[in-house]
Amino acid sequence: MTHSPAAEHTPPTAVIAPPDLSVGAVGVPVLRALVDSVAPVLVVAGAEPRVRLHNQGARALFPALGDSDSFTARTVAPWLVRAQEQGLAAVDGAVRDRVFRATAQQLPGDCTGWLLTDVTAERAAVQRLSDERARTRFLVDASSKLLASLNQRRCLLVTAELAATKLADAAVLVTPDRGRRVAVTRMVRGGKAERLSLTVDIDQVPGLSEALAGFPPVPSRWISPDLAPDWLVPDGFGDLGSLVVTPLPGNGVPAGALILLRRTGQAGFDEDEELFARIFAARAGSAISAAVLYAERTETTSILQRALIPPPITRLEGIDLSSSYRPARSVDLIGGDFYDVHPPLRATGTGDEAAAGAGETLVMLGDVCGKGTGAAILTGKIRNTLAALRRLQPDHGELLQLLNATLLDEHDTQFVTLVLAGVLPVENGRLRLRLTSAGHPIPMIIRVDGTVEAAETRGTLIGAVPDTTSTTWTTLLQPGEACLLYSDGVTEARGGPTGREMFGDHRLRRTLAECTAMPVEAVVEHVALRTSQWLGGGEHDDIALLAIGAPRRGSHLSMVNGHGRGRYTG
Structure with a gap:
């Protein structure tokens, strides 16, 4: 809308002379000049709706006022007529492309003076x-x-x-x-x-x-x-x-x-x-x-997780296996703990090495320094490296030396603890275990008489120093006995009454003593439950569990967690 310069610069106030215009010849021009100098003003007779006085601004705004003194919608704005009839003190309305605010002023002689101010810019x-x-x-x-x-x-x-x-x-x-x-x-x-x-x-x-x-x-x-x-x-x-x-x-x-x-x-x-x-x-x-x-x-x-998360463990011929994995953060599916199970390979070495590894299933569980995606990527490297190296070297000590040299060659500041288990079914349903620890928590054996035995194996962690040492311990699992591999997320879980006390080896031993004659699925579930109860919802490290068991004689398969050996039934 265009803006009228005349309307924009007119003052917002006016002085109205009394309606009695019987003044001398000198007074009329003065009064007219005064009225014309202010904003559009109309003086309306109350009893008879007609215009008694208007100025030059009013004539410019309402041209019909030049031909008639009637105060109607034909001569002035309809909204102004309604305001007069309703006795309003102020009203806004449009005249062509402009918006005006009309303010009423009661005057002597039953007249009303209307002062109109352009508020287009304000609106x-x-x-x-x-x-x-x-x-x-x-x-x-x-x-x-x-x-x-x-x-x-x-x-x-x-x-x-x-x-x-x-x-x-x-x-x-x-x-x-x-x-x-x-x-x-x-x-x-x-x-x-x-x-x-x-x-x-x-x-x-x-x-x-x-x-x-x-x-x-x-x-x-x-x-x-x-x-x-x-x-x-x-x-x-x-x-x-x-x-x-x-x-x-x-x-x-x-x-x-x-x-x-x-x-x-x-x-x-x-x-x-x-x-x-x-x-x-x-x-x-x-x-x-x-x-x-x-x-x-x-x-x-998702692609990385499928490649990096610990694989599902299934029962092998003559060997019961069960596992559990709980990352440090619930939003992650991957972390620094890992495990793998590799089926037997044909003997590729000679002498004692070939005899030691012939027909064995290789089970491993490890813990990489760190958490989250970075640690999980390193676990993927280690798992792939071990999968390749075991085809060249069945001896646990030599295998760990090769892995250590590989990690040092990559100049990676992270290190890993690891435990290897060579599992071989032998006569009468027993399992021969070769256990080798590399700076990792010692595996626990649950015997049929209820005792819990720590494997006698020690070793240095991998990826920290040029030369590693390790000892391999061999034992037999009788039918119904089991071996638990676990990460330090179990024994170092902090909770209890104070919220800061570690679960520790002694509580783990007591928990495992309660698992005598249980299938491996129940062993893993029981340890995981006790650890979770101890944590009480607090923060924790990655927790990995893997149980190896010799099947009990006379048992049969039933559904435990959807797969694996069930409860002993006879």
């Missing part, structure tokens, strides 16, 4: 402030909804819904897809969103290829709606009147493009609306880009 400023507050509330709400999920599909749907509801009649999101295809998310206000994967020429939409490349948008007035291809306009939308194409900025790489559509008959997009669309698109692009990045990292993590 426009208030409206702009209100619009900005509404837009700010919308952006806050949009940010909350966009950041509520790290799912890319959900972010696209929320973006389309918000844009179609608040910014235009319809919204279209175009994001890169596989090859030359693009993913299109379309939504009409009040309708349902639709997702399409299309092979289209994006150059058909002016400014779209530039937006997808991250360039600033072109003004909407430069884009002819007649050039829009059919795939861009949702079914049932109607005739396209105007459109805006703006990029969806991402984290270094554009997340896509946002296209706003309005129907024919609607006002086109002005500069403020285009700017606001860019602000909204920036927030939406950041959320979409974060969702894409999260999806990529989740997929990468």
